[in-house]
Amino acid sequence: MVKIRSRWLSERLSTDRSKRRMLAVGVMVLLVALAGCGGSPDNSETTGVTSGTATPADGVEMGPGTATEGDGEATSTAAPAETEAVNLSVAPASANTTNATLLVRATVDEASASDGLENVTVDTGGGLDLGNVTTADVDTAGIDTGGVLPGNETSESLAANVDEVRRADDGRTLTIALDGNESVAAGDEIVAVIDGGVTTTTPGNYSFDLTIDGGPTRTGNYTVAAA
Structure with missing residues (x-):
């Protein structure tokens, strides 16, 4: 048991x-x-895209007026500012006016600076007919040293240095020829007033070209108003 x-x-x-x-x-x-059934964080990769925003590959932030080159460097696309170097005005400025008065001012740049000024040429672009201008109509020719004086004022007269005026292109272009005995420096302004022989043509906005001693051509604008 x-x-x-x-x-x-x-x-x-x-x-x-x-x-x-x-x-x-x-x-x-x-x-x-x-x-094994416990929840784990989702490790899937996110895109990081934000609505309305573009980000360059290297993270450089782009603002208005900039572009990104291949290496990601931001470069400005804004146009550089321009400085007015020439001015043309006519009075009266209404169409089909005879014996109007023409004022031209031109700033001398480094390329146009000269020890002996010889030629100032203006192509009016068709808004003016200068075919009747003579040497006697050159009322003022001079230099504004440093470009500080207004209107038709000059600090040095070139009246005695004017040899002749030459007309071309059916009167749209005029050259004031000088004797080459006067010098101009960069920053000076050449002033010329033609009082007589100037006729305005049809109404409109015109562009003109101006050169000093065959240097770079500068361009400006003027308007001939309706009569």
Whole structure:
């Protein structure tokens, strides 16, 4: 009887140990399964695109008036400012006026500076007919040293230096020829007033060209009004 009871206890203990091992294994499997089901952050790559904004490849911010070259460097597309170097005015400025008065002012640049001024040429672009201008009509010819005086004022007269006037292109172009005995420096202004022989043509906006001693051509604008 004792032997039977001992065997029964031994089998019971073995069964309990097996159940405990199975339970432990089951718990471990459950924990592993729960760990595998846990949420993890989405590591997918985002595009970083913002509505209405473009960003260069290297992160250089672009503003108005700029463009990005191939290396990402921003460069300005704004046009440089221009300085007016010539001026032409006529009075009266209404169309088909005879014996009008023409005033021309031109700033001397480095390329036009000269130790002996010889020619000032203006092409009126068709708004004026200068075909009747003579040397006697050159009322004022002079230099505004430093370009500081207004209107037709000069600090040095060139009246005695005018040799002749030459007309071309059916009167639209006039050259005042000088004797070459006067010098002009960069920054000076040449002033010429033609009082007589000037006729305005048809109404409109015109461009004119002016050169000093064959130097660079400068361009300006003027208007002939309706009569």
